[in-house]
Amino acid sequence: MNLHQLRFVREAVRQNFNLTEAAKALFTSQPGVSKAIIELEEELGIDIFTRHGKRIRGLTEPGRAVLKSVELIMQEIDGLKRIGKEYAAQDSGSFTIATTHTQARYALPKVIHAFMQKYPKVRLSLLQGNPRQIADMVMRDQADLVIATEAIAGYDGLVSLPYYQWEHVVVVAPDHPLLKLKHLTLEDLAHYPLVTYDAAFAGRTRLDHAFQVRNLKPDILLEAIDADVIKTYVELGLGVGIIAGMAFDNERDKNLRAIPAGHLFGMNVSRVALKQGAYLRSYVYTFIELLNPTLSRKMVDQVMQGQKDSYDL
Incomplete structure:
Protein backbone atom coordinates (compact mmCIF):
# COMPACT_ATOMS: atom_id res chain seq x y z
CA MET A 1 0.00 0.00 0.00
CA GLU A 86 4.92 27.17 7.95
CA TYR A 87 8.01 26.58 10.03
CA ALA A 88 10.19 27.15 7.00
CA ALA A 89 8.55 30.51 6.34
CA GLN A 90 6.48 31.90 9.21
CA ASP A 91 5.30 35.03 7.45
CA SER A 92 4.81 33.85 3.88
CA GLY A 93 2.83 31.29 1.92
CA SER A 94 -0.55 31.07 0.26
CA PHE A 95 -3.96 31.70 1.80
CA THR A 96 -7.22 31.05 -0.02
CA ILE A 97 -10.60 32.31 1.17
CA ALA A 98 -13.83 30.95 -0.29
CA THR A 99 -16.74 33.34 0.12
CA THR A 100 -19.86 34.83 -1.43
CA HIS A 101 -19.92 38.00 -3.52
CA THR A 102 -21.63 40.00 -0.76
CA GLN A 103 -18.97 39.10 1.81
CA ALA A 104 -16.11 39.70 -0.65
CA ARG A 105 -17.51 43.04 -1.81
CA TYR A 106 -18.72 44.57 1.43
CA ALA A 107 -17.61 42.75 4.59
CA LEU A 108 -14.03 41.73 3.83
CA PRO A 109 -12.14 44.60 2.13
CA LYS A 110 -11.03 46.31 5.36
CA VAL A 111 -10.10 43.00 6.97
CA ILE A 112 -8.11 41.87 3.94
CA HIS A 113 -6.35 45.25 3.74
CA ALA A 114 -5.29 44.98 7.39
CA PHE A 115 -4.18 41.38 6.88
CA MET A 116 -2.06 42.21 3.82
CA GLN A 117 -0.36 45.03 5.68
CA LYS A 118 0.54 42.58 8.45
CA TYR A 119 1.57 39.76 6.09
CA PRO A 120 2.76 41.34 2.83
CA LYS A 121 4.51 38.14 1.73
CA VAL A 122 1.38 36.01 1.92
CA ARG A 123 -0.27 35.37 -1.43
CA LEU A 124 -4.00 35.73 -0.79
CA SER A 125 -6.71 34.46 -3.16
CA LEU A 126 -10.48 34.94 -3.09
CA LEU A 127 -12.77 32.29 -4.57
CA GLN A 128 -16.45 33.11 -4.93
CA GLY A 129 -19.61 31.04 -5.25
CA ASN A 130 -22.83 30.17 -3.47
CA PRO A 131 -22.64 28.76 0.09
CA ARG A 132 -22.63 25.10 -0.97
CA GLN A 133 -20.01 25.67 -3.66
CA ILE A 134 -17.63 27.49 -1.35
CA ALA A 135 -18.11 24.96 1.46
CA ASP A 136 -17.16 22.24 -1.03
CA MET A 137 -14.01 24.21 -1.89
CA VAL A 138 -12.84 23.93 1.72
CA MET A 139 -13.77 20.26 1.96
CA ARG A 140 -11.76 19.59 -1.23
CA ASP A 141 -8.78 21.54 0.18
CA GLN A 142 -9.11 24.18 -2.54
CA ALA A 143 -9.51 26.88 0.14
CA ASP A 144 -8.37 27.36 3.73
CA LEU A 145 -11.60 28.73 5.11
CA VAL A 146 -15.10 29.73 4.04
CA ILE A 147 -17.05 32.86 4.93
CA ALA A 148 -20.81 33.05 4.39
CA THR A 149 -24.10 33.26 6.26
CA GLU A 150 -25.82 30.59 8.39
CA ALA A 151 -26.12 28.33 5.34
CA ILE A 152 -22.69 26.85 6.12
CA ALA A 153 -23.36 26.27 9.83
CA GLY A 154 -24.65 22.72 9.46
CA TYR A 155 -22.38 21.59 6.65
CA ASP A 156 -21.00 18.14 7.42
CA GLY A 157 -17.24 18.17 7.93
CA LEU A 158 -17.01 21.89 8.72
CA VAL A 159 -16.78 23.65 12.06
CA SER A 160 -17.87 27.25 12.12
CA LEU A 161 -17.91 30.35 14.29
CA PRO A 162 -20.16 33.41 14.06
CA TYR A 163 -18.27 36.64 13.51
CA TYR A 164 -20.73 39.30 12.33
CA GLN A 165 -24.43 40.00 12.84
CA TRP A 166 -26.45 42.00 10.32
CA GLU A 167 -29.96 42.74 9.07
CA HIS A 168 -31.55 43.24 5.69
CA VAL A 169 -32.58 46.69 4.52
CA VAL A 170 -35.24 47.75 2.05
CA VAL A 171 -33.86 50.12 -0.58
CA VAL A 172 -36.05 52.58 -2.47
CA ALA A 173 -35.90 55.83 -4.40
CA PRO A 174 -35.78 59.04 -2.29
CA ASP A 175 -39.44 59.84 -3.05
CA HIS A 176 -40.88 56.35 -2.55
CA PRO A 177 -44.16 56.06 -0.57
CA LEU A 178 -42.69 53.47 1.79
CA LEU A 179 -40.49 56.17 3.32
CA LYS A 180 -43.60 57.89 4.67
CA LEU A 181 -44.62 54.89 6.76
CA LYS A 182 -43.89 54.96 10.47
CA HIS A 183 -43.69 51.17 10.67
CA LEU A 184 -42.93 49.06 7.61
CA THR A 185 -44.78 45.73 7.36
CA LEU A 186 -44.55 42.70 5.09
CA GLU A 187 -48.00 43.56 3.79
CA ASP A 188 -46.63 46.93 2.67
CA LEU A 189 -43.80 45.25 0.79
CA ALA A 190 -46.13 42.74 -0.83
CA HIS A 191 -47.80 45.59 -2.73
CA TYR A 192 -44.64 46.28 -4.76
CA PRO A 193 -42.48 44.27 -7.17
CA LEU A 194 -39.32 43.20 -5.35
CA VAL A 195 -35.71 42.96 -6.47
CA THR A 196 -33.57 40.80 -4.19
CA TYR A 197 -31.06 37.99 -3.89
CA ASP A 198 -31.01 34.64 -5.62
CA ALA A 199 -32.35 31.85 -3.39
CA ALA A 200 -28.85 30.62 -2.42
CA PHE A 201 -27.47 33.95 -1.19
CA ALA A 202 -27.40 36.44 1.66
CA GLY A 203 -30.12 35.12 3.92
CA ARG A 204 -32.73 34.81 1.15
CA THR A 205 -34.34 31.85 2.93
CA ARG A 206 -35.24 34.19 5.81
CA LEU A 207 -37.02 36.52 3.41
CA ASP A 208 -39.06 33.73 1.86
CA HIS A 209 -39.92 32.25 5.25
CA ALA A 210 -41.13 35.57 6.62
CA PHE A 211 -43.61 36.00 3.77
CA GLN A 212 -44.74 32.37 3.98
CA VAL A 213 -45.52 32.66 7.68
CA ARG A 214 -47.85 35.57 6.91
CA ASN A 215 -49.39 33.71 3.93
CA LEU A 216 -48.14 36.39 1.57
CA LYS A 217 -46.88 35.86 -1.97
CA PRO A 218 -44.30 38.53 -2.79
CA ASP A 219 -43.89 39.64 -6.39
CA ILE A 220 -40.21 38.82 -6.96
CA LEU A 221 -39.47 40.71 -10.15
CA LEU A 222 -35.73 40.05 -10.31
CA GLU A 223 -33.17 37.91 -8.47
CA ALA A 224 -29.42 38.54 -8.43
CA ILE A 225 -26.32 37.50 -6.51
CA ASP A 226 -24.93 41.03 -6.43
CA ALA A 227 -26.35 43.84 -4.29
CA ASP A 228 -24.95 46.42 -6.74
CA VAL A 229 -27.10 44.88 -9.47
CA ILE A 230 -30.14 45.01 -7.20
CA LYS A 231 -29.52 48.67 -6.38
CA THR A 232 -29.06 49.52 -10.05
CA TYR A 233 -32.49 48.17 -10.96
CA VAL A 234 -34.08 49.91 -8.00
CA GLU A 235 -32.58 53.18 -9.24
CA LEU A 236 -34.18 52.48 -12.62
CA GLY A 237 -37.55 52.29 -10.91
CA LEU A 238 -38.21 48.60 -11.52
CA GLY A 239 -39.06 47.73 -7.95
CA VAL A 240 -38.23 47.79 -4.25
CA GLY A 241 -34.91 46.23 -3.30
CA ILE A 242 -34.06 44.02 -0.34
CA ILE A 243 -30.34 43.67 0.33
CA ALA A 244 -27.90 42.97 3.15
CA GLY A 245 -27.43 46.01 5.35
CA MET A 246 -23.65 45.86 4.87
CA ALA A 247 -24.19 46.49 1.14
CA PHE A 248 -25.71 49.93 1.63
CA ASP A 249 -23.57 53.02 2.06
CA ASN A 250 -25.16 56.44 2.53
CA GLU A 251 -22.34 58.23 0.73
CA ARG A 252 -22.01 55.80 -2.15
CA ASP A 253 -25.74 55.21 -2.62
CA LYS A 254 -26.91 58.82 -2.64
CA ASN A 255 -29.72 58.09 -5.09
CA LEU A 256 -31.33 55.57 -2.75
CA ARG A 257 -32.69 55.37 0.76
CA ALA A 258 -32.51 52.41 3.13
CA ILE A 259 -35.16 51.24 5.58
CA PRO A 260 -33.99 48.78 8.29
CA ALA A 261 -35.88 45.49 8.01
CA GLY A 262 -34.54 43.41 10.87
CA HIS A 263 -37.98 43.50 12.50
CA LEU A 264 -39.40 41.83 9.39
CA PHE A 265 -36.77 39.23 8.54
CA GLY A 266 -34.79 38.77 11.74
CA MET A 267 -31.07 39.08 12.26
CA ASN A 268 -28.55 37.22 10.12
CA VAL A 269 -25.17 35.91 11.18
CA SER A 270 -22.11 35.67 8.98
CA ARG A 271 -19.84 32.77 9.89
CA VAL A 272 -16.28 31.66 9.26
CA ALA A 273 -15.87 27.91 8.83
CA LEU A 274 -12.91 25.55 8.64
CA LYS A 275 -12.47 21.93 7.69
CA GLN A 276 -12.69 19.76 10.77
CA GLY A 277 -9.26 18.57 11.82
CA ALA A 278 -7.40 20.87 9.44
CA TYR A 279 -3.98 22.24 10.36
CA LEU A 280 -4.10 26.03 10.59
CA ARG A 281 -1.11 28.22 9.85
CA SER A 282 -0.43 31.07 12.25
CA TYR A 283 -1.60 33.75 9.85
CA VAL A 284 -4.95 31.99 9.40
CA TYR A 285 -5.54 32.51 13.13
CA THR A 286 -4.58 36.16 12.67
CA PHE A 287 -7.05 36.61 9.84
CA ILE A 288 -9.89 35.09 11.88
CA GLU A 289 -9.09 37.41 14.77
CA LEU A 290 -9.17 40.36 12.38
CA LEU A 291 -12.71 39.32 11.43
CA ASN A 292 -13.71 39.55 15.09
CA PRO A 293 -11.23 40.27 17.92
CA THR A 294 -13.08 37.88 20.25
CA LEU A 295 -12.16 34.95 17.96
CA SER A 296 -8.79 34.28 19.56
CA ARG A 297 -6.50 31.38 18.70
CA LYS A 298 -7.63 29.65 21.88
CA MET A 299 -11.28 30.05 20.90
CA VAL A 300 -10.69 28.69 17.40
CA ASP A 301 -8.77 25.71 18.79
CA GLN A 302 -11.60 24.93 21.20
CA VAL A 303 -14.10 24.84 18.35
CA MET A 304 -11.79 22.74 16.20
CA GLN A 305 -11.57 20.27 19.08
CA GLY A 306 -15.32 19.87 19.22
CA GLN A 307 -16.36 22.51 21.78
CA LYS A 308 -18.88 24.01 19.35
CA ASP A 309 -20.97 25.85 21.93
CA SER A 310 -18.07 27.76 23.43
CA TYR A 311 -18.79 30.98 21.56
CA ASP A 312 -21.74 32.91 20.23
CA LEU A 313 -22.46 36.50 19.24
Whole structure:
Protein backbone atom coordinates (compact mmCIF):
# COMPACT_ATOMS: atom_id res chain seq x y z
CA MET A 1 0.00 0.00 0.00
CA ASN A 2 1.31 3.47 -0.86
CA LEU A 3 0.20 7.09 -0.92
CA HIS A 4 -0.16 7.12 -4.69
CA GLN A 5 -2.86 4.47 -4.46
CA LEU A 6 -4.73 6.48 -1.84
CA ARG A 7 -4.50 9.64 -3.93
CA PHE A 8 -5.85 7.75 -6.95
CA VAL A 9 -8.85 6.46 -4.98
CA ARG A 10 -9.67 9.92 -3.64
CA GLU A 11 -9.30 11.63 -7.01
CA ALA A 12 -11.38 8.98 -8.79
CA VAL A 13 -14.28 9.81 -6.47
CA ARG A 14 -13.71 13.57 -6.84
CA GLN A 15 -13.80 13.22 -10.64
CA ASN A 16 -17.14 11.41 -10.50
CA PHE A 17 -15.50 8.00 -11.11
CA ASN A 18 -13.89 9.11 -14.36
CA LEU A 19 -10.39 7.63 -14.29
CA THR A 20 -9.28 9.59 -17.33
CA GLU A 21 -10.08 12.88 -15.58
CA ALA A 22 -8.54 11.61 -12.35
CA ALA A 23 -5.33 10.81 -14.21
CA LYS A 24 -5.26 14.28 -15.79
CA ALA A 25 -5.77 15.93 -12.39
CA LEU A 26 -2.84 13.97 -10.96
CA PHE A 27 -0.63 14.33 -14.05
CA THR A 28 -0.34 10.62 -14.68
CA SER A 29 -1.76 7.97 -17.03
CA GLN A 30 -5.21 6.40 -16.88
CA PRO A 31 -3.86 2.82 -17.09
CA GLY A 32 -1.51 3.61 -14.20
CA VAL A 33 -4.39 4.84 -12.05
CA SER A 34 -6.52 1.80 -12.89
CA LYS A 35 -3.69 -0.63 -12.14
CA ALA A 36 -2.86 1.04 -8.81
CA ILE A 37 -6.49 0.89 -7.67
CA ILE A 38 -6.80 -2.79 -8.62
CA GLU A 39 -3.59 -3.58 -6.73
CA LEU A 40 -4.93 -1.78 -3.64
CA GLU A 41 -8.20 -3.73 -3.86
CA GLU A 42 -6.26 -7.01 -4.11
CA GLU A 43 -4.14 -6.09 -1.10
CA LEU A 44 -7.20 -5.19 0.98
CA GLY A 45 -9.19 -8.17 -0.27
CA ILE A 46 -12.26 -6.09 -1.18
CA ASP A 47 -13.73 -4.22 -4.15
CA ILE A 48 -13.56 -0.49 -3.48
CA PHE A 49 -15.53 0.40 -6.61
CA THR A 50 -18.50 -1.10 -8.41
CA ARG A 51 -17.80 -1.73 -12.09
CA HIS A 52 -19.53 -2.12 -15.43
CA GLY A 53 -17.03 -3.77 -17.70
CA LYS A 54 -13.75 -1.92 -17.26
CA ARG A 55 -15.42 1.29 -16.06
CA ILE A 56 -15.95 2.12 -12.40
CA ARG A 57 -19.45 3.32 -11.55
CA GLY A 58 -19.50 4.01 -7.82
CA LEU A 59 -18.33 2.96 -4.37
CA THR A 60 -19.12 -0.35 -2.78
CA GLU A 61 -20.18 -0.44 0.87
CA PRO A 62 -16.64 -1.31 2.06
CA GLY A 63 -15.38 1.21 -0.49
CA ARG A 64 -17.20 4.00 1.33
CA ALA A 65 -15.45 3.00 4.56
CA VAL A 66 -12.11 2.93 2.72
CA LEU A 67 -12.75 6.41 1.31
CA LYS A 68 -13.33 7.82 4.81
CA SER A 69 -9.99 6.41 5.95
CA VAL A 70 -8.27 7.68 2.80
CA GLU A 71 -9.62 11.19 3.39
CA LEU A 72 -8.34 11.16 6.98
CA ILE A 73 -4.92 9.86 5.95
CA MET A 74 -4.52 12.38 3.15
CA GLN A 75 -5.67 15.19 5.43
CA GLU A 76 -2.94 14.25 7.90
CA ILE A 77 -0.38 14.11 5.08
CA ASP A 78 -1.45 17.55 3.85
CA GLY A 79 -1.21 18.79 7.43
CA LEU A 80 2.36 17.54 7.73
CA LYS A 81 3.31 19.34 4.53
CA ARG A 82 1.73 22.58 5.75
CA ILE A 83 3.54 22.31 9.09
CA GLY A 84 6.84 22.05 7.27
CA LYS A 85 6.04 25.01 5.05
CA GLU A 86 4.92 27.17 7.95
CA TYR A 87 8.01 26.58 10.03
CA ALA A 88 10.19 27.15 7.00
CA ALA A 89 8.55 30.51 6.34
CA GLN A 90 6.48 31.90 9.21
CA ASP A 91 5.30 35.03 7.45
CA SER A 92 4.81 33.85 3.88
CA GLY A 93 2.83 31.29 1.92
CA SER A 94 -0.55 31.07 0.26
CA PHE A 95 -3.96 31.70 1.80
CA THR A 96 -7.22 31.05 -0.02
CA ILE A 97 -10.60 32.31 1.17
CA ALA A 98 -13.83 30.95 -0.29
CA THR A 99 -16.74 33.34 0.12
CA THR A 100 -19.86 34.83 -1.43
CA HIS A 101 -19.92 38.00 -3.52
CA THR A 102 -21.63 40.00 -0.76
CA GLN A 103 -18.97 39.10 1.81
CA ALA A 104 -16.11 39.70 -0.65
CA ARG A 105 -17.51 43.04 -1.81
CA TYR A 106 -18.72 44.57 1.43
CA ALA A 107 -17.61 42.75 4.59
CA LEU A 108 -14.03 41.73 3.83
CA PRO A 109 -12.14 44.60 2.13
CA LYS A 110 -11.03 46.31 5.36
CA VAL A 111 -10.10 43.00 6.97
CA ILE A 112 -8.11 41.87 3.94
CA HIS A 113 -6.35 45.25 3.74
CA ALA A 114 -5.29 44.98 7.39
CA PHE A 115 -4.18 41.38 6.88
CA MET A 116 -2.06 42.21 3.82
CA GLN A 117 -0.36 45.03 5.68
CA LYS A 118 0.54 42.58 8.45
CA TYR A 119 1.57 39.76 6.09
CA PRO A 120 2.76 41.34 2.83
CA LYS A 121 4.51 38.14 1.73
CA VAL A 122 1.38 36.01 1.92
CA ARG A 123 -0.27 35.37 -1.43
CA LEU A 124 -4.00 35.73 -0.79
CA SER A 125 -6.71 34.46 -3.16
CA LEU A 126 -10.48 34.94 -3.09
CA LEU A 127 -12.77 32.29 -4.57
CA GLN A 128 -16.45 33.11 -4.93
CA GLY A 129 -19.61 31.04 -5.25
CA ASN A 130 -22.83 30.17 -3.47
CA PRO A 131 -22.64 28.76 0.09
CA ARG A 132 -22.63 25.10 -0.97
CA GLN A 133 -20.01 25.67 -3.66
CA ILE A 134 -17.63 27.49 -1.35
CA ALA A 135 -18.11 24.96 1.46
CA ASP A 136 -17.16 22.24 -1.03
CA MET A 137 -14.01 24.21 -1.89
CA VAL A 138 -12.84 23.93 1.72
CA MET A 139 -13.77 20.26 1.96
CA ARG A 140 -11.76 19.59 -1.23
CA ASP A 141 -8.78 21.54 0.18
CA GLN A 142 -9.11 24.18 -2.54
CA ALA A 143 -9.51 26.88 0.14
CA ASP A 144 -8.37 27.36 3.73
CA LEU A 145 -11.60 28.73 5.11
CA VAL A 146 -15.10 29.73 4.04
CA ILE A 147 -17.05 32.86 4.93
CA ALA A 148 -20.81 33.05 4.39
CA THR A 149 -24.10 33.26 6.26
CA GLU A 150 -25.82 30.59 8.39
CA ALA A 151 -26.12 28.33 5.34
CA ILE A 152 -22.69 26.85 6.12
CA ALA A 153 -23.36 26.27 9.83
CA GLY A 154 -24.65 22.72 9.46
CA TYR A 155 -22.38 21.59 6.65
CA ASP A 156 -21.00 18.14 7.42
CA GLY A 157 -17.24 18.17 7.93
CA LEU A 158 -17.01 21.89 8.72
CA VAL A 159 -16.78 23.65 12.06
CA SER A 160 -17.87 27.25 12.12
CA LEU A 161 -17.91 30.35 14.29
CA PRO A 162 -20.16 33.41 14.06
CA TYR A 163 -18.27 36.64 13.51
CA TYR A 164 -20.73 39.30 12.33
CA GLN A 165 -24.43 40.00 12.84
CA TRP A 166 -26.45 42.00 10.32
CA GLU A 167 -29.96 42.74 9.07
CA HIS A 168 -31.55 43.24 5.69
CA VAL A 169 -32.58 46.69 4.52
CA VAL A 170 -35.24 47.75 2.05
CA VAL A 171 -33.86 50.12 -0.58
CA VAL A 172 -36.05 52.58 -2.47
CA ALA A 173 -35.90 55.83 -4.40
CA PRO A 174 -35.78 59.04 -2.29
CA ASP A 175 -39.44 59.84 -3.05
CA HIS A 176 -40.88 56.35 -2.55
CA PRO A 177 -44.16 56.06 -0.57
CA LEU A 178 -42.69 53.47 1.79
CA LEU A 179 -40.49 56.17 3.32
CA LYS A 180 -43.60 57.89 4.67
CA LEU A 181 -44.62 54.89 6.76
CA LYS A 182 -43.89 54.96 10.47
CA HIS A 183 -43.69 51.17 10.67
CA LEU A 184 -42.93 49.06 7.61
CA THR A 185 -44.78 45.73 7.36
CA LEU A 186 -44.55 42.70 5.09
CA GLU A 187 -48.00 43.56 3.79
CA ASP A 188 -46.63 46.93 2.67
CA LEU A 189 -43.80 45.25 0.79
CA ALA A 190 -46.13 42.74 -0.83
CA HIS A 191 -47.80 45.59 -2.73
CA TYR A 192 -44.64 46.28 -4.76
CA PRO A 193 -42.48 44.27 -7.17
CA LEU A 194 -39.32 43.20 -5.35
CA VAL A 195 -35.71 42.96 -6.47
CA THR A 196 -33.57 40.80 -4.19
CA TYR A 197 -31.06 37.99 -3.89
CA ASP A 198 -31.01 34.64 -5.62
CA ALA A 199 -32.35 31.85 -3.39
CA ALA A 200 -28.85 30.62 -2.42
CA PHE A 201 -27.47 33.95 -1.19
CA ALA A 202 -27.40 36.44 1.66
CA GLY A 203 -30.12 35.12 3.92
CA ARG A 204 -32.73 34.81 1.15
CA THR A 205 -34.34 31.85 2.93
CA ARG A 206 -35.24 34.19 5.81
CA LEU A 207 -37.02 36.52 3.41
CA ASP A 208 -39.06 33.73 1.86
CA HIS A 209 -39.92 32.25 5.25
CA ALA A 210 -41.13 35.57 6.62
CA PHE A 211 -43.61 36.00 3.77
CA GLN A 212 -44.74 32.37 3.98
CA VAL A 213 -45.52 32.66 7.68
CA ARG A 214 -47.85 35.57 6.91
CA ASN A 215 -49.39 33.71 3.93
CA LEU A 216 -48.14 36.39 1.57
CA LYS A 217 -46.88 35.86 -1.97
CA PRO A 218 -44.30 38.53 -2.79
CA ASP A 219 -43.89 39.64 -6.39
CA ILE A 220 -40.21 38.82 -6.96
CA LEU A 221 -39.47 40.71 -10.15
CA LEU A 222 -35.73 40.05 -10.31
CA GLU A 223 -33.17 37.91 -8.47
CA ALA A 224 -29.42 38.54 -8.43
CA ILE A 225 -26.32 37.50 -6.51
CA ASP A 226 -24.93 41.03 -6.43
CA ALA A 227 -26.35 43.84 -4.29
CA ASP A 228 -24.95 46.42 -6.74
CA VAL A 229 -27.10 44.88 -9.47
CA ILE A 230 -30.14 45.01 -7.20
CA LYS A 231 -29.52 48.67 -6.38
CA THR A 232 -29.06 49.52 -10.05
CA TYR A 233 -32.49 48.17 -10.96
CA VAL A 234 -34.08 49.91 -8.00
CA GLU A 235 -32.58 53.18 -9.24
CA LEU A 236 -34.18 52.48 -12.62
CA GLY A 237 -37.55 52.29 -10.91
CA LEU A 238 -38.21 48.60 -11.52
CA GLY A 239 -39.06 47.73 -7.95
CA VAL A 240 -38.23 47.79 -4.25
CA GLY A 241 -34.91 46.23 -3.30
CA ILE A 242 -34.06 44.02 -0.34
CA ILE A 243 -30.34 43.67 0.33
CA ALA A 244 -27.90 42.97 3.15
CA GLY A 245 -27.43 46.01 5.35
CA MET A 246 -23.65 45.86 4.87
CA ALA A 247 -24.19 46.49 1.14
CA PHE A 248 -25.71 49.93 1.63
CA ASP A 249 -23.57 53.02 2.06
CA ASN A 250 -25.16 56.44 2.53
CA GLU A 251 -22.34 58.23 0.73
CA ARG A 252 -22.01 55.80 -2.15
CA ASP A 253 -25.74 55.21 -2.62
CA LYS A 254 -26.91 58.82 -2.64
CA ASN A 255 -29.72 58.09 -5.09
CA LEU A 256 -31.33 55.57 -2.75
CA ARG A 257 -32.69 55.37 0.76
CA ALA A 258 -32.51 52.41 3.13
CA ILE A 259 -35.16 51.24 5.58
CA PRO A 260 -33.99 48.78 8.29
CA ALA A 261 -35.88 45.49 8.01
CA GLY A 262 -34.54 43.41 10.87
CA HIS A 263 -37.98 43.50 12.50
CA LEU A 264 -39.40 41.83 9.39
CA PHE A 265 -36.77 39.23 8.54
CA GLY A 266 -34.79 38.77 11.74
CA MET A 267 -31.07 39.08 12.26
CA ASN A 268 -28.55 37.22 10.12
CA VAL A 269 -25.17 35.91 11.18
CA SER A 270 -22.11 35.67 8.98
CA ARG A 271 -19.84 32.77 9.89
CA VAL A 272 -16.28 31.66 9.26
CA ALA A 273 -15.87 27.91 8.83
CA LEU A 274 -12.91 25.55 8.64
CA LYS A 275 -12.47 21.93 7.69
CA GLN A 276 -12.69 19.76 10.77
CA GLY A 277 -9.26 18.57 11.82
CA ALA A 278 -7.40 20.87 9.44
CA TYR A 279 -3.98 22.24 10.36
CA LEU A 280 -4.10 26.03 10.59
CA ARG A 281 -1.11 28.22 9.85
CA SER A 282 -0.43 31.07 12.25
CA TYR A 283 -1.60 33.75 9.85
CA VAL A 284 -4.95 31.99 9.40
CA TYR A 285 -5.54 32.51 13.13
CA THR A 286 -4.58 36.16 12.67
CA PHE A 287 -7.05 36.61 9.84
CA ILE A 288 -9.89 35.09 11.88
CA GLU A 289 -9.09 37.41 14.77
CA LEU A 290 -9.17 40.36 12.38
CA LEU A 291 -12.71 39.32 11.43
CA ASN A 292 -13.71 39.55 15.09
CA PRO A 293 -11.23 40.27 17.92
CA THR A 294 -13.08 37.88 20.25
CA LEU A 295 -12.16 34.95 17.96
CA SER A 296 -8.79 34.28 19.56
CA ARG A 297 -6.50 31.38 18.70
CA LYS A 298 -7.63 29.65 21.88
CA MET A 299 -11.28 30.05 20.90
CA VAL A 300 -10.69 28.69 17.40
CA ASP A 301 -8.77 25.71 18.79
CA GLN A 302 -11.60 24.93 21.20
CA VAL A 303 -14.10 24.84 18.35
CA MET A 304 -11.79 22.74 16.20
CA GLN A 305 -11.57 20.27 19.08
CA GLY A 306 -15.32 19.87 19.22
CA GLN A 307 -16.36 22.51 21.78
CA LYS A 308 -18.88 24.01 19.35
CA ASP A 309 -20.97 25.85 21.93
CA SER A 310 -18.07 27.76 23.43
CA TYR A 311 -18.79 30.98 21.56
CA ASP A 312 -21.74 32.91 20.23
CA LEU A 313 -22.46 36.50 19.24
